[in-house]
Amino acid sequence: MSKWPDDDVILYDGVCIFCSRWVRFVAQRDTAKRFRFTPIQSVYGAGLARTFGIDPEDPDTNAVVHGGKAFLKSDAALTVLSHLPGWSWVRALFAVPKPLRDLVYSLIARNRYRIFGKYDACFVPDADLRTRVIE
Structure with a gap:
């Protein structure tokens, strides 16, 4: 896995409504404010x-x-969730074979705009979340 100098950074598609909801979901539950976010369009x-x-x-x-490592697809989602208060139980999902997890992830990812929609531009977070966004 590749290294990156910043840690606990979530990369997301800023025009994807589902992805933006994911960011808000994480931010609301991340009481320690561990994770920061960066839209792929920045x-x-x-x-x-x-x-x-x-x-x-x-x-x-x-x-x-x-x-210091990059996690992609289902590994990314499970890694983030497993570090949120009350969500450590999702670590058990790592027992599901990665090809199966990633198949489900990829199916949703490929169809996310059709299923959930798309913004015309990156969503603008509220002031509190804005302090956690890296552009």
């Missing part, structure tokens, strides 16, 4: 994406840098 986010082999023009995954 300069910082695009650089992070390219480092981990994600095409910023056609992202098919979110990612999280945790412990």
Whole structure:
């Protein structure tokens, strides 16, 4: 896995409604404010994406840098959730074979705009969340 100098950074598709809801979901439950966020459409986010082999023009995954390593697809989602208060139980889902987890993840990711919709521009977070966004 590739290294990145910043830790606990979640890379997401800023125009994807589902992805933006994911960011808000995490931010509301992350009482320690451990995670920060970067849209793939930002300069910082695009650089992070390219480092981990994600095409910023056609992202098919979110990612999280945790412990100096990048986690993609279902590993990213489970890693984030497992570090939120009250969500440590999701660690048990790592027992599900990765190809199966990633198959489900990819199915949703490929169809996210059709299912959930898309913003015309990156969503603008409220003032509290804005302090945790890296652009």
